[in-house]
Amino acid sequence: MNDRMTTPWGELALTRFPEDPRDRLRAWDASDEYLLRHLAEREVPLSGTVVVVGDRWGALVTALAAHGPLQITDSYLAQEATRANLARRGAEPGTVPLLTTQDVPPERIDVLLVRVPKSLALLEDQLLRLAPAVHEGTVVVGTGMVKEIHTSTLQLFERILGPTRTSLAEKKARLIFCTPEPSVEPPENPWPYAYDLPNGIGAVSGRTVVNHAGVFCADRLDIGTRFFLGHLPGGKGPRRVVDLGCGNGVVGTAVALADPEAEVLFVDESFQAVASAEATYKANGVPGHAEFRVGDGLAGVPAGSVDLVLNNPPFHSHQATTDATAWRMFTGARRALRPGGELWVIGNRHLGYHVKLRRLFGNSQLVASDSKFVVLKAVKK
């Protein structure tokens, strides 16, 4: 695989995270190239505070490292990739501050570069959070693949910052040019968004779910998650449970409510998700112990330390091919579970997770199914 990106700032060796030699996907795309080319050709002054939002694998900040940009991302995987890519480039640690979407943004931004995220809600939230730091002279340039930039995307820039136009498309990528306008009054930030669950869904009936922008199914309960909530394992007592890929934390919170002695670890690679899970847990005054961790699956969880893993694997993600993520999650669960411990998985029927579970665990039991979903259980022998 060609992992070298040619940029006006030199050739960069870039990889995704976690590094996987079978991964054929590059750590940058034509929208990163287009933006960097534009900055160099138009000699855009990269002075003052340069902020890069949504850099997928760190290609943008790695190219611009000499200008001391600051990265803001929702993704732990993106942050880890950026760390490795910067180190490979020889950038001194700390020259590119790595902030998360949950951190306090800088007070003043002179150049704002936005890699448009898949989630319009996340873009809305980020632009609203950054708007107070943007001034009349801030250079604002967005970038994305043509299929990711919609009228609604441009309207967000317009509504929050000021007049916006797009470039011609090049290699199916497009740039967004926005001129901050002090007279624009950004609307109030609707995020985080909380809703109450309807009755009839087990331990979480009527409970509040808090969602930060960009979280999976942030405006309503996902139908798959709902099906999972109706078929969670019973059992009580002191046990260590992991809500793996916790999103807004509704699954782990249901377990904690039903079994106050359970210790629940909520893990997600999204900073927005882990903040949501913590907020959901707190909003419901759940008794018991919980831990909230941003990370890559079960990495860092000691082998043989967990009694139960609950998992609704991602089925589309900008960060990795879904199949690979589900496989990594199941492999991690097998390692983290104690003998006799169980992995419970919800998935669309057509995804065929039972095949993977059988290969890894030597068993897979169908707990429940409907026309769309299956809940599967695998026991660590």
Ligand SMILES: C[S@@+](CC[C@H](N)C(=O)[O-])C[C@H]1O[C@@H](n2cnc3c(N)ncnc32)[C@H](O)[C@@H]1O
């Ligand atoms: C289908 S959503 C499930 C969310 C929640 N459990 C639910 O059922 O509503 C999958 C979640 O996995 C997370 N995820 C994706 N890759 C991950 C990884 N490598 N490690 C941890 N979480 C990951 C996503 O951010 C997302 O929140």
